[in-house]
Amino acid sequence: MKISAIRSYPVRVGIRNQLVVKVETDEGVYGWGESGLSGREKAVVGAIEHYAEFVVGRDPMRIGALWQEMYRSQYFEGGRVLQAAISAIDIALHDIKGKALGVPVYELLGGKQRDHVPTFATTHAPPGPEMIEEAKALIDAGWTSMRLSPSGHRDGDIYEPREHIATSARWCTKAREALGDDVVLGIDYHHRLSVAEAASFCQKMPTGTLDFVEEPIRDETPEAYEALRRMTDIPFAIGEEFASKWQFLPYIERDIHQFNRIDVCNVGGLTEAMKVAGWSEAHYVDMMPHNPLGPVCTAATVHFAAAVANFSWLETRASPVETKHLGFDDAELFPVGPRLEGSVYPVSDAPGLGVEVDETLMAKQSFAFWEAPHLTRRDGSVTNW
Incomplete structure (x- = not known):
């Protein structure tokens, strides 16, 4: 079994966007993952595109090895954007492996x-x-x-x-x-x-x-x-x-x-x-x-x-x-x-994870930029949300 494609769906669901990721294989088994970097989904999509360049064609069962390669095979490793991308792919790989073996992810x-x-x-x-x-x-x-x-x-x-x-x-x-x-x-x-x-x-x-x-x-x-x-x-x-x-x-x-x-x-x-x-x-x-x-x-x-x-x-x-x-x-x-x-x-x-996505409906959803509230103090200075 080889990874054949990684598809990102940054879409508006309710009050925010979600970044749902599908990892496909050449044997028809697929997995779903999700990124958690709310409000910066486009940045994570770009990181996933970089990872897809070498992850596609690889064995999805080697989850730990792929994690290490995604994290360590670059000079500027880590950080929230890259880790959010790795997270989505890693979760999807667990979904694939569970389905391929016929067992739940736990x-x-x-x-x-x-x-x-x-x-x-x-x-x-x-x-x-x-x-x-x-x-x-x-x-x-x-x-x-x-x-x-x-x-x-x-x-x-x-x-x-x-x-x-x-x-x-x-x-x-x-x-x-x-x-x-x-x-x-x-x-x-x-x-x-x-x-x-x-x-x-x-x-x-x-x-x-x-x-x-x-x-x-x-x-x-x-x-x-x-x-x-x-x-x-x-x-x-x-x-x-x-x-x-x-x-x-x-x-x-x-x-x-x-x-x-x-x-x-x-x-x-x-x-x-x-x-x-x-x-x-x-x-x-x-x-x-x-x-x-x-x-x-x-x-x-x-x-x-x-x-x-x-x-x-x-x-x-x-x-x-x-x-x-x-x-x-x-x-x-x-x-x-x-x-x-x-x-x-x-x-x-x-x-696997025990979750399914209506991909046809997902593909019809649009992305809408969302910003967390920008809070200020009475003097006009910016403070944390």
Whole structure:
């Protein structure tokens, strides 16, 4: 069996683009992958075209060797664009191999350790009474773990950290009081804060209010996270933007965080994700995968989550709260794929990923440039989204 073609589909699905990738073989077996670099899909398409120049014609069963060749056979290795391209190809190769062998992908990763994958959901309303009502609706729908939404991150917002952390801390405290101690509560700050601002946010709430704070500051400097670690006892969930095991290295080995927000569509696919998971297990860091994309990413991550021991929850954007606000259904484009049963994803036993794409319909979809909100402060300066 030889790889015969790699096809990229950067298409608009709902509120964002997705970059779905198909790897074909000369024996008719094909695999689907997905890239996770949201908002920069065109750059990843270009990287995939470069890789196709030497990947086409190769044996798709040699996944690890192809990963090493894509990563190492260039002077400027690594980086988010190249790793997003490698991720999509790697996931598709796992899909091919599973189909060719007649086994689900989790069997290629060591076998299934769980029959279903628990998820966490996210409220959509800004901090306030509606946010708490959404959280209650999620509990009624079966979720025991959820992420609250911070204040001030909508498009066109003026973002003043000190104002918004006060509002968010106040309503996180109210949410804990209203929801009780049994539910797991976290918040995603999308690396909007400085160390001092993040510490101040954490210190404005009683101990035990939050079970995790996600991406409070930027990740480039592990020492900054270590400084923040000394000023708060709230567990950290970080890593969704990490593009290799090497980016995870200082955080894991220096025991800075407790949850890995690993993204199989950014980190280098399932090949790299399994290495990070094993490394994390030795340091008692749980996997809490990032999953904001489409059904191909979800399917790949469900197989990953099924196969690793150190797993907590998988992000889902398919809860009734978010689907109500996002207002789109991708079931036509992806007629076969992971579907929630209550708050969990069953683990598919179908060969490969267990996902199919309506390629005819996909080819008719258009690409539309999308930009994340560009937030500014009152003085006009740019700040993080």
